[in-house]
Amino acid sequence: MNIRKIVKSVFGGAVGLFLIIQGIGASDFPLFPPLGPLPPVTIPANNPQTEAKVELGKKLYFDPRLSGNNWISCATCHNPALGFADGLPRMLGGPTSKEGGRHSPTVINTAYNEFQFWDGRAATLEEQALGPIQNPNEMFETLDNVVRKLSGIPDYVRAFKEVFGTGITADGIAKAIAAFERTIVCANSPFDRYMQGDEHAMSESAIRGMALFTGKAECIKCHNGPNFTDNRFHNIGVPADGPLKEDLGRYNVTKNDADKGAFKTPTLRNITDTAPYMHNGFFPTLFEVVQFYNGGGGRSENKSSDIHALQLSGQEVGDLIEFMKALTGELVEIKYNAVPLAFPNLPKGF
Amino acid sequence: MNIRKIVKSVFGGAVGLFLIIQGIGASDFPLFPPLGPLPPVTIPANNPQTEAKVELGKKLYFDPRLSGNNWISCATCHNPALGFADGLPRMLGGPTSKEGGRHSPTVINTAYNEFQFWDGRAATLEEQALGPIQNPNEMFETLDNVVRKLSGIPDYVRAFKEVFGTGITADGIAKAIAAFERTIVCANSPFDRYMQGDEHAMSESAIRGMALFTGKAECIKCHNGPNFTDNRFHNIGVPADGPLKEDLGRYNVTKNDADKGAFKTPTLRNITDTAPYMHNGFFPTLFEVVQFYNGGGGRSENKSSDIHALQLSGQEVGDLIEFMKALTGELVEIKYNAVPLAFPNLPKGF
Numbered sequence: 001m002n003i004r005k006i007v008k009s010v011f012g013g014a015v016g017l018f019l020i021i022q023g024i025g026a027s028d029f030p031l032f033p034p035l036g037p038l039p040p041v042t043i044p045a046n047n048p049q050t051e052a053k054v055e056l057g058k059k060l061y062f063d064p065r066l067s068g069n070n071w072i073s074c075a076t077c078h079n080p081a082l083g084f085a086d087g088l089p090r091m092l093g094g095p096t097s098k099e100g101g102r103h104s105p106t107v108i109n110t111a112y113n114e115f116q117f118w119d120g121r122a123a124t125l126e127e128q129a130l131g132p133i134q135n136p137n138e139m140f141e142t143l144d145n146v147v148r149k150l151s152g153i154p155d156y157v158r159a160f161k162e163v164f165g166t167g168i169t170a171d172g173i174a175k176a177i178a179a180f181e182r183t184i185v186c187a188n189s190p191f192d193r194y195m196q197g198d199e200h201a202m203s204e205s206a207i208r209g210m211a212l213f214t215g216k217a218e219c220i221k222c223h224n225g226p227n228f229t230d231n232r233f234h235n236i237g238v239p240a241d242g243p244l245k246e247d248l249g250r251y252n253v254t255k256n257d258a259d260k261g262a263f264k265t266p267t268l269r270n271i272t273d274t275a276p277y278m279h280n281g282f283f284p285t286l287f288e289v290v291q292f293y294n295g296g297g298g299r300s301e302n303k304s305s306d307i308h309a310l311q312l313s314g315q316e317v318g319d320l321i322e323f324m325k326a327l328t329g330e331l332v333e334i335k336y337n338a339v340p341l342a343f344p345n346l347p348k349g350f
Numbered sequence: 351m352n353i354r355k356i357v358k359s360v361f362g363g364a365v366g367l368f369l370i371i372q373g374i375g376a377s378d379f380p381l382f383p384p385l386g387p388l389p390p391v392t393i394p395a396n397n398p399q400t401e402a403k404v405e406l407g408k409k410l411y412f413d414p415r416l417s418g419n420n421w422i423s424c425a426t427c428h429n430p431a432l433g434f435a436d437g438l439p440r441m442l443g444g445p446t447s448k449e450g451g452r453h454s455p456t457v458i459n460t461a462y463n464e465f466q467f468w469d470g471r472a473a474t475l476e477e478q479a480l481g482p483i484q485n486p487n488e489m490f491e492t493l494d495n496v497v498r499k500l501s502g503i504p505d506y507v508r509a510f511k512e513v514f515g516t517g518i519t520a521d522g523i524a525k526a527i528a529a530f531e532r533t534i535v536c537a538n539s540p541f542d543r544y545m546q547g548d549e550h551a552m553s554e555s556a557i558r559g560m561a562l563f564t565g566k567a568e569c570i571k572c573h574n575g576p577n578f579t580d581n582r583f584h585n586i587g588v589p590a591d592g593p594l595k596e597d598l599g600r601y602n603v604t605k606n607d608a609d610k611g612a613f614k615t616p617t618l619r620n621i622t623d624t625a626p627y628m629h630n631g632f633f634p635t636l637f638e639v640v641q642f643y644n645g646g647g648g649r650s651e652n653k654s655s656d657i658h659a660l661q662l663s664g665q666e667v668g669d670l671i672e673f674m675k676a677l678t679g680e681l682v683e684i685k686y687n688a689v690p691l692a693f694p695n696l697p698k699g700f
Contacts, residue, residue, distance in 0.1 A: 062431045071442045076426070080686045081412045092421045096446040336430050336686040 057180025067139035083273025089281025101244035125178035189329030209323025237298030407530025417489035433623025439631025451594035453631035475528035539679030559673025587648030
């Protein structure tokens with residue numbers, strides 16, 4: 001098995017090969033062979049992508065009328081101008097803009113997730129989409145009310161008829177938003193170009209960082225596969241911060257003691273767009289994140305045994321950050337003045 | 351003086367000619383001669399438009415870090431997806447998303463305003479831009495804090511250096527946002543195309559509505575000039591609604607008794623995009639607005655003597671609405687994923 005095949009397998013998600021890579025040693029990694037870009041997004045059989053559905057989903061995504069005060073849209077906390085997140089440590093929401101317990105995760109590349117939300121409580125984007133709408137601390141609206149409101153907007157009624165052949169339904173709202181979100185994937189990062197053979201796409205520092213990433217720094221233990229995540233849950237001992245004294249994370253879903261304080265490994269693609277970091281936004285910059293790992297992570301009863309001190313030098317920390325910067329790719333351009341009119345301008349029957 | 355010149359003069363802002371138009375009689379108006387589109391926006395000598403400045407202004411306009419909770423941007427209440435307004439009767443804002451006393455006015459065509467805000471308390475877009483940032487019920491932030499926050503974001507520091515040759519300043523923020531807003535003007539409405547000679551650009555109903563607009567319905571008394579506003583303040587007796595028991599409007603600025611309850615005449619261009627209507631969003635649709643005028647407006651001590659019952663038939667009301675719909679033109683397309691990164695990703699001096 002040659003090195004090209006091994007590295008492709010690792011980035012392709014074959015976590016078991018990590019030990020083989022480790023055996024090769026960090027010094028081999030500047031020879032990293034080209035690796036293709038992210039694979040095409042998997043489209044669920046029950047929700048095929050169409051242009052009209054994506055356009056409808058975009059309108060819904062930007063429409064604050066999906067919230068209880070008609071003022072908060074998906075885009076408020078997953079803001080295209082802020083990396084499809086909000087730039088805050090923890091999300092704000094609810095009728096009084098209260099701070100919640102967790103950081104708004106980016107929508108970028110969620111199309112590749114095996115689980116949605118920090119604790120993985122939803123499996124699909126469709127299932128995810130209806131969560132924040134109904135969450136009393138986020139958009140605090142009932143699905144019945146959303147359906148009723150949108151049913152009064154002729155442009156939406158027409159679009160649902162065209163896309164789903166039905167009136168407005170919560171199921172259709174979820175499917176359309178999910179279809180739009182499946183277009184929010186990054187492409188053509190310096191890393192991708194480097195792996196396709198453009199040796200100058202990444203700086204020398206980033207190339208050194210890649211070797212550290214897959215070697216000494218062990219990032220690839222969890223941040224592996226084409227989307228740089230194992231889609232699993234780990235407790236790395238991030239300190240509590242914000243209104244939640246204790247956040248049990250994945251445990252809330254599984255009730256399995258081993259999942260206490262474990263959160264989903266986030267993608268590292270476009271990570272420079274989505275500061276601050278961690279499930280509670282504890283670290284404002286990537287520098288602090290790397291230093292946290294360098295020190296062996298935080299204290300926590302259930303901390304993963306894989307997290308230990310790394311003894312990276314200052315230059316190595318910088319190289320790792322340079323590599324992470326090289327993971328930032330291009331996104332679809334969002335054109336934004338597109339929501340159906342608020343009112344039909346004529347009452348029914350006029 | 352032929353009819354073409356007369357009508358051009360009226361829409362050009364020569365209010366004095368209104369009586370001449372009245373003398374012609376409504377039946378003449380289907381012969382309306384072509385009239386050009388809106389004139390170019392006047393650019394203030396102390397704030398010339400440049401591409402880089404407009405781009406910077408757009409970033410600032412969409413950046414929630416201009417607010418006290420880093421969550422509310424200009425675009426929250428002047429949302430490109432909702433006609434550069436918010437679709438709500440009255441704006442929400444402040445640290446607890448409280449309802450305010452007035453309706454968020456659209457940014458569309460504010461470049462043509464002689465006064466900004468419903469009560470005209472600012473003369474220029476530059477002066478306006480800094481108001482909501484500091485308003486405790488809107489973005490509740492100090493200018494010092496905004497300058498400090500933006501000064502920590504290298505992309506902004508670079509952009510201000512390029513555009514203004516300075517560091518971040520409140521004056522620069524105001525000028526850049528104003529420059530961006532001067533690009534939010536509508537063009538090529540059916541009305542504009544009709545006035546340029548395309549007889550099929552407006553429906554028969556809209557053409558009848560135009561005659562009513564300038565004749566029997568007397569809309570043109572206040573909604574005149576190329577932007578369909580006299581840029582003056584009138585009390586038409588809109589009922590009180592929302593948290594404000596009494597809103598003295600322009601009087602708050604002038605302390606002139608005659609201005610009690612008077613509000614700025616809004617543009618009617620793109621009016622279909624900006625429901626609900628009036629300074630307090632009292633009317634959800636244009637139908638209710640026209641019926642309000644048809645009944646002679648509301649009760650108010652200082653109501654303008656020009657407001658009286660119109661005796662429009664049901665068809666005439668419909669025709670007027672059709673004409674107003676024909677005033678909706680195209681807007682510049684907003685591409686939205688453009689705000690500088692939240693964090694430099696490396697602490698200073700690293």
